[in-house]
Structure formats: C-alpha cells, structure tokens
Amino acid sequence: MKGKWVASFGGFWPVEKAQYVLLVVIGEPSKGKYYGGVVAAPVFRRIVEDMMQIGLTAAIERVG
Numbered sequence: 042m043k044g045k046w047v048a049s050f051g052g053f054w055p056v057e058k059a060q061y062v063l064l065v066v067i068g069e070p071s072k073g074k075y076y077g078g079v080v081a082a083p084v085f086r087r088i089v090e091d092m093m094q095i096g097l098t099a100a101i102e103r104v105g
Contacts, residue, residue: 050081
C-alpha cells in the first residue's frame with residue numbers, strides 16, 4: 042500500500058442541530074493532491090448544495 046493515498050472529509054449540518062452527516066472518501070486521488078480538505082471537501086460541498094437545491098434538506102444560512 043506504499044505510495045497510495047485515501048482522501049476523506051466528513052461533516053454534519055446544520056451546525057446548531059445536526060440532522061445530517063456525510064463522509065466523502067476518495068481512493069487514490071489523482072494529480073498529486075491527496076489532502077481531504079483539498080480533494081474530498083469540495084465534493085462534500087457539492088453534494089450538500091445539490092441536496093438543498095432539490096429540497097432534500099433545508100438551506101443552510103451562510104456564516105461569514
């Protein structure tokens with residue numbers, strides 16, 4: 042397994058009263074990027090945004 046990477050990012054929302062949890066795991070990410078915050082976090086964000094757009098979850102109030 043030497044030289045192989047797994048990138049992951051997990052989160053929950055809404056922060057005040059968590060109702061959803063999601064873990065994104067990407068095996069052997071390409072292009073030399075392997076940190077979860079760089080590779081998996083954008084996927085997490087896209088999934089949550091898509092869920093909000095189609096009404097599967099309430100919109101998250103943006104902070105900051």
